[in-house]
Amino acid sequence: MGSIVQVGWIYGSTTEDVLTGLTIHGRGWRSAYCSPDPPTFLGCAPPGGPGSMTQRKRWSTGLLKIWFSTKNPLVPTLPGKFQIRQCMAYMWLILWGLRSIPELCYAILPAYCIITDSHFMPKVREPTILIPVAIFVIYNLYTLSEYLCSGLSTHAWWNNQRIWRLNTMTAWFFGxxxxxxxxxxISNTVFEVTQKDTSTNANDNDTNSGRYTFDESPMFILGTTILLVNLTALAIGLLGFRSKSGDGNGSGIGEFICSVWVVLLFWAFSKGLFGKGKYGIPFSTIYKSWAIVLLFVQLCKWS
Structure with a gap:
């Protein structure tokens, strides 16, 4: 009589699909790429910003919890059950939450440098400026080429670039x-259910179709603060309200370009500042964000 093999979803996680994949791969299963035409399965995405943020936070929380569990991909890698590339792929996925920390730092670093008249980018006259410029250009051209080769548009690429940065610095950080x-x-993880958009016919005449929506979630306070910090820094720098260093080592064009890039990535929040209803950022969120911005500027002046 043959042994019984248990096959099914591994529950107990808010990201049971990844946990299941890790478990069965650790048992020796191998994956096979399958891309039927037409697609076999189609999913529904949560509509608007609040639902998307909640879902991303849930994913980030569940994935990072795997890292601190016995299902950590390093565990099956050490005895040789996982290939190194397979382990790295899983690590790239489950460490989403940790990526929010450096991205948040880089989002506010240009603003800090402009306000304090310091710099982290090389000067235009320095040859080392070619290094960050080359990284920036190569990365964006490479990712854009991937979208174009997949039949997607430049607009789709730009939208995804912005959404990934928004999710990383807000939902992933809260995860x-x-x-x-x-x-x-201190607290337990709660499974937050998100409403899915099951509509199949979009109204092309609706001017609000596809617009980002907001609510009073703390995640939008963080995103609004990042935007306002950079807008405030640009205003301080352009209007000359910062204290000049006088030694030629103050902030330059590199810091201004980085700050403008952050503002462009948070363009949905820029439109939300002037939007109405669910398409506008709540006044309570804006007030709280401005309070944090004023505190940040004051701390920069004291540093």
Missing amino acids: FLSVVLKLLG
């Missing part, structure tokens, strides 16, 4: 905080 609170025993 990281959720895991930290869980590890400290």
